[in-house]
Amino acid sequence: MSNALHAADTLVSPDVPSRPRPFRAPAPVPHSEPLGFFGFLKTASRNPIEIWGTRAFKEPYIVGSWLGVPNIVVNDPKAVRHLLVDNAKNYVMQPLRQRILRPLLRDGLLTAEGQLWRRTRKAIAPIFTPRHIAGFTEPMAARSQKAQERLSGMAGQTVDISHETTLLTFDILQATLFSDDIASEPDAFARSTSDFLGSMGRVDPLDLLGAPDFLPRFRRMRGRKSMNYFRQLIAETIEKRKRQLDRDPDGAPPDLLTLLLKADGLSRDEIEDNIITFIGAGHETTARSLAWTFYLLSQAPDERRMVEEEIDRVVPTLDHPSQYLDALPRTRAVFEESMRLYPPAPSLNRTALQADQFNDLTIPAGSTVLIMPWLIHRHEMLWDRPDHFIPDRFMPGNRDALDRYQYLPFGVGPRICIGASFALQEAVIALAVLMRDLRFDYDGRNQPNVVQRITVQPENGLPMKISRR
Ligand code: HEM
Structure with a gap:
């Protein structure tokens, strides 16, 4: 010291x-x-x-x-x-992180450096403006509502809330990225994404030892086949949309994929890398924080009561989900405190x-x-x-x-998370929609074991019992 x-x-x-x-x-x-x-x-x-x-x-x-x-x-x-x-x-x-993530995310913003990073950040920044993000509130609220209905049908049962929030943020990402217009069956796509994300998570001891890249990393090799399949699905989805845009430039849905295809200065491969980066960086992070938020609230009934009271009092007075983030300060505070205790990154x-x-x-x-x-x-x-x-x-x-x-859940400085406002808005909307009618109580025998697999997560999920309020 x-x-x-x-x-x-x-x-x-x-x-x-x-x-x-x-x-x-x-x-x-x-x-x-x-x-x-x-x-x-x-x-x-x-x-x-x-x-x-x-x-x-x-x-x-x-x-x-x-x-x-x-x-x-x-x-x-x-x-x-x-x-x-x-x-x-x-x-x-740091090279260790690059060594782990670069084979998966290639030239995406998160793993780019120097001139490539500067050019990519400049091309992508206009996509994450407040106006575009506000445009995503409706799919965020609609997908949260769909999750609320599904979970409501499971009232009385115990679910792994970590799994459920992962399904929800995946659904939201799919809606905001592709408007569901993907080049495969939704289930096959979800499975492929999950395999891809699974191969992202583990640190190989060879990386820690700084071993040269030609030595095989067995943990990661297992994921290579699923990764190639995942990339192929993304590539086909991009091609499909590109053809649609060529036919009718104003007729395509105003989602992240259309915005990326219209952005200045990104090659076809860079668009693919950045879509994969958004999925890698923006899906599990938000899902974990939401799951931890439900867990923490289940352990602090007074805090939960105050959030429920805020949602019950304020949400009926609002016209549109784009107002939730500003109108629900306690819901937002709970989410921010959850990211303090369990920072996804x-x-x-x-x-x-x-x-x-x-x-x-x-x-x-x-x-x-x-x-x-x-x-x-x-x-x-x-x-x-x-x-x-x-x-x-x-x-x-x-x-x-x-x-x-x-307080750095999204980092700070030039490499600050480009999706921070997207994630905050998504989280507050999801909490407001789910907590309006449902309550989740922790149903594990022991406290969760906290582990880092790139994100900070519960080792064996978070069993929570669902009830209707
Ligand atoms: C709760 C949710 C999220 C958390 C906690 C989070 C956290 C972070 C952090 C800490 C960084 C900076 C890493 C560093 O400086 O080393 C980062 C970068 C990044 N995040 Fe997020 N993120 C979240 C959601 C999202 C979402 C929803 C997206 C996209 C849709 C996204 C896309 C990115 C990208 C592309 C970068 C790289 C930025 C650059 O290097 O210029 N993130 N994120």
Whole structure:
């Protein structure tokens, strides 16, 4: 440990009033002893969020090394700003993450770098404007309503809510991406997507060891066939739409696919890569956060009552689902607190191109820099009762007291999530529609085991009993 954050520099959010005894959200218990080389390797490949010890939740920086490369964990919000915003050009996506994701997402925005990234971001940014996103509220509400009806028919039963929210966000993505106009049977497409996403999730120990790419990664090879099939389906779907646009440029549905095909400066392959990227980056992330939100609310009945009360009082007065996000601050706060406790993207990993200095923190060229929402969101210096579910932190007024760089579910800086507004809008609409008539109660024998498989998720799903309100 090379630095200490002085008490005066700390950013503990104000002690916001809360209901009695907020719920302590389960998480792996940080270890107090070092894991050792093999212990680290084993833990990192089984469940990466378990590698963190108690210090990682207390200190502003942790400086170490892995296979001779300096490894710097940065928890101090001021340093986060320096790395991801002020000096962002000095940091590229870390090769390990690229090695895992690039075979799947190729030249998509998430895995692109340098000139390719700049050009792609510029071409795609106009697609995610507030006007276009507001245009997606209707399919979001309609698909949530469909899910609500299906789940209502299962009242009295226990379902894995994690699975159900995955079906819902997939349905929403399919509606907003393709307007259901896909080149296969919907079930075959859903199965193929699920296989593809399954092959995205695992870290191979060879990657952690920095082994060269020619050594086979057996975990990923299993997914290659399903990945090729998935790509083929996407390619055929694009071709189908392209033919339609050629025939009738104004007649195609105003969805993400049409917007991508009309965007300036994207090749046919880049459109394919970015559709796959949207599915990879935007489907499971939102689904996990929604599932965790239902779980957390089931453990905090007072909080749940307040959300239900807000939905019952406000939703009937609204004309259109595009108003939900602004009109339902408590529903939004609950979702934001759920992303604090279980950030779907728990780590933002970078590599320093040149040596860098921030105050007393020295970052040698080539260092791996880890900015971990998983740690920052539960950091003892930054949050009052960091492990507890306290949605009041995100209510208007209280939220302003948070440092911009202590809450990073969507990242920050030039590579901030391009789908952040899309995801927030989707989540609030889904919660409002589902919670209006339904209640979900946790039905597991033990607390869920929290694991990282790219996203932070419950190891064996989240069994929840459905009832009608
Ligand atoms: C709750 C839902 C979501 C979360 C928590 C989330 C989180 C993130 C984070 C943390 C990053 C930045 C990664 C980094 O800096 O290393 C990111 C990037 C990205 N996200 Fe999201 N995301 C969500 C939903 C979506 C959706 C719905 C879409 C698309 C429809 C999407 C598309 C992307 C893309 C394309 C990037 C790469 C941006 C770039 O590098 O320029 N995400 N996301």
